[in-house]
Amino acid sequence: DAGITQSPRHKVTETGTPVTLRCHQTENHRYMYWYRQDPGHGLRLIHYSYGVKDTDKGEVSDGYSVSRSKTEDFLLTLESATSSQTSVYFCAIGGVRSPLHFGNGTRLTVT
Amino acid sequence: GNSVTQMEGPVTLSEEAFLTINCTYTATGYPSLFWYVQYPGEGLQLLLKATKADDKGSNKGFEATYRKETTSFHLEKGSVQVSDSAVYFCALSGPQGAQKLVFGQGTRLTINP
Numbered sequence: 001d002a003g004i005t006q007s008p009r010h011k012v013t014e015t016g017t018p019v020t021l022r023c024h025q026t027e028n029h030r031y032m033y034w035y036r037q038d039p040g041h042g043l044r045l046i047h048y049s050y051g052v053k054d055t056d057k058g059e060v061s062d063g064y065s066v067s068r069s070k071t072e073d074f075l076l077t078l079e080s081a082t083s084s085q086t087s088v089y090f091c092a093i094g095g096v097r098s099p100l101h102f103g104n105g106t107r108l109t110v111t
Numbered sequence: 112g113n114s115v116t117q118m119e120g121p122v123t124l125s126e127e128a129f130l131t132i133n134c135t136y137t138a139t140g141y142p143s144l145f146w147y148v149q150y151p152g153e154g155l156q157l158l159l160k161a162t163k164a165d166d167k168g169s170n171k172g173f174e175a176t177y178r179k180e181t182t183s184f185h186l187e188k189g190s191v192q193v194s195d196s197a198v199y200f201c202a203l204s205g206p207q208g209a210q211k212l213v214f215g216q217g218t219r220l221t222i223n224p
Contacts, residue, residue: 004154031210033210033211040216041216042200042202042214042215042216042217043155043200043202043212043214044214045211045212045213048211059213090154090155092154092155094210095210099145099157099160099210100155100157100210100212101157102154102155102156103154104152104153104154105153105154
């Protein structure tokens, strides 16, 4: 898994509650990414980071925020979870000359 | 904007059959193209890639050729195995910098013994 750990692996939460997903890497990669996977849509980029405290929006960033205070950790926060955010979330690392490596995903269910 | 279209699934084949999964793309500039594979309960793994026109990526018996004239990157394998059962994703990356991949919707492949 190229040294990527996502936590938690599964979470069930209620609508309106805040949720934070964590991605931890041991590869010292500069770039980290959060994707969501939904049937019929493949994977879509939520946010990415190109260094500590440097982040940018992806294709589907509404309702999500991210933070990267250390090279190894990239946090994804749903400030107020909605049912449309029920999905499988994948963290990835990789950069210009290296392919993306993905974590094993976090399955989030918002009831 | 950039987009990727894959053939609809699911695809079911018998062991040792020939496999083709179609992938076409729309992009500005000169993207790199990728095939990723996802086994049940796991994240995506890079299967193969091609970075310029006419490049052929290959791995584990799978091949795909970057065809700029037809904007395609079809995945092929001559003789599939049960262990090839997985979901396959075609993807492209944009300009230099972060690999902000754009994925197709995925094709679920099942191989029967």
